[in-house]
Amino acid sequence: MSAPPLPTLLVIPTGVGCAIGGYAGDGLPAARLLAAASGCLITHPNALNAAALYWSDPRLHYVEGWSLNRFAAGEIALAPVRRQRLGLLLDAAIEPELRLRHRQVAEACRASLGLTIGPVLESDAPLGVSLRAGPSGASWGSLQRPDALLRAGERLREAGATAIAVVARFPDDLGSEALAAYRAGSGVDALAGAEAVISHLLVRHLGIPCAHAPALAPLEPEPGLDPRAAAEELGHTFLPCVLVGLSRAPDLRPEPATGAGLLHGADLGAVVAPAGALGGEAVLACAERGVPLIAVAGNPCLLAVDGAALGLEILTVASYAEAAGLVLALREGIDPAALARPLAPLEDGSDRG
Amino acid sequence: MSGAAGPALAPLELWLRPQPGALLPQLRAAFAAAGIEPLRWAITAVDPQRGLRLEGVQLLEPL
Numbered sequence: 032m033s034a035p036p037l038p039t040l041l042v043i044p045t046g047v048g049c050a051i052g053g054y055a056g057d058g059l060p061a062a063r064l065l066a067a068a069s070g071c072l073i074t075h076p077n078a079l080n081a082a083a084l085y086w087s088d089p090r091l092h093y094v095e096g097w098s099l100n101r102f103a104a105g106e107i108a109l110a111p112v113r114r115q116r117l118g119l120l121l122d123a124a125i126e127p128e129l130r131l132r133h134r135q136v137a138e139a140c141r142a143s144l145g146l147t148i149g150p151v152l153e154s155d156a157p158l159g160v161s162l163r164a165g166p167s168g169a170s171w172g173s174l175q176r177p178d179a180l181l182r183a184g185e186r187l188r189e190a191g192a193t194a195i196a197v198v199a200r201f202p203d204d205l206g207s208e209a210l211a212a213y214r215a216g217s218g219v220d221a222l223a224g225a226e227a228v229i230s231h232l233l234v235r236h237l238g239i240p241c242a243h244a245p246a247l248a249p250l251e252p253e254p255g256l257d258p259r260a261a262a263e264e265l266g267h268t269f270l271p272c273v274l275v276g277l278s279r280a281p282d283l284r285p286e287p288a289t290g291a292g293l294l295h296g297a298d299l300g301a302v303v304a305p306a307g308a309l310g311g312e313a314v315l316a317c318a319e320r321g322v323p324l325i326a327v328a329g330n331p332c333l334l335a336v337d338g339a340a341l342g343l344e345i346l347t348v349a350s351y352a353e354a355a356g357l358v359l360a361l362r363e364g365i366d367p368a369a370l371a372r373p374l375a376p377l378e379d380g381s382d383r384g
Numbered sequence: 385m386s387g388a389a390g391p392a393l394a395p396l397e398l399w400l401r402p403q404p405g406a407l408l409p410q411l412r413a414a415f416a417a418a419g420i421e422p423l424r425w426a427i428t429a430v431d432p433q434r435g436l437r438l439e440g441v442q443l444l445e446p447l
Contacts, residue, residue, distance in 0.1 A: 044426060096424070104408075165439045166397065167428035173441065178390030224424075228393065228441050231424050310427025310436070312408070319406045340430035341407065 056081020118192025172225020
């Protein structure tokens with residue numbers, strides 16, 4: 032008999048060059064393993080999106096980063112659903128042929144996967160995506176016209192969409208050193224930061240699940256392509272994984288929320304994050320509420336913001352396989368300290384009370 | 385910046401010397417004191433002299 036699920040949060044920060052999960056959905060094997068170990072894994076699109084590839088598992092909850100932060104802080108609850116009605120928001124800057132490719136992905140997901148999609152609409156102005164690296168080297172990015180994004184999102188919600196997939200035209204980076212490094216498996220995903228800004232804006236404004244796929248011109252084949260970046264070179268768009276992920280993304284309910292089947296931040300039994308990237312809002316919120324924090328040393332990134340630097344109590348593991356073992360131990364009620372040696376003797380305490 | 389009335393986005397960078405105790409309330413207070421409405425942020429460096437570097441994107445007008 033297995034123990035009840037242990038709701039677990041997996042965070043792989045976007046745009047900081049994580050060796051695992053910093054590319055094209057290459058965090059997915061770790062997410063699948065942690066979902067199996069915990070029975071209930073809440074994670075964000077960056078960990079799961081692999082362009083034309085995806086994995087659907089009822090134990091995996093697809094929650095965009097802004098709402099993930101609010102969930103971890105106990106400000107919203109997650110309400111699992113059978114399906115979402117997906118609105119598709121296309122940036123007016125997308126060229127006709129590329130726009131057609133994206134519409135056909137939506138048609139394919141309707142016809143071949145049975146997803147509920149529509150309406151589809153264009154923003155009333157080009158969104159004007161720009162890319163930027165911060166002082167740390169992390170990718171961020173911006174929009175010239177957030178107003179156009181939010182208006183289009185409002186129109187989709189008013190038309191009945193319960194979740195929104197947004198596709199923005201990103202600057203083509205053909206021939207750049209950053210892109211070459213990323214495809215070779217040694218760089219930061221330069222698009223990821225701006226993608227997260229777009230989805231954060233929409234979710235914050237609309238209060239429904241949203242996720243983003245970039246529209247880009249196709250790249251020339253690269254014989255030296257790193258396997259972790261390969262998923263992005265399979266097709267004409269990065270949209271299939273977003274539509275599948277959103278199709279069963281949980282609804283967002285402001286706390287205090289009541290009802291059967293809701294997931295609350297207070298229910299979290301563990302949070303798993305790269306050991307050098309513990310300075311994000313969701314991880315800090317969990318740590319400060321006493322949720323066991325599992326720091327994966329085997330997922331280096333360009334940051335060195337670790338438990339010691341932040342004064343956080345952590346359980347350090349070498350790999351996601353070890354993290355999954357620890358999650359399973361917590362799920363089964365086994366004290367992680369009992370699994371390591373030396374095992375310190377009990378301390379004498381007061382006998383009062 | 386924005387081509388129409390409405391919110392605008394801008395880079396965010398802030399250094400903070402943390403005091404003992406929970407970090408998040410201190411970070412939120414630092415944002416508020418600096419008049420920053422953060423959209424997406426993270427601590428991206430820890431420096432013995434300057435403290436914590438917060439990096440990200442802020443909203444220049446409330447939505």
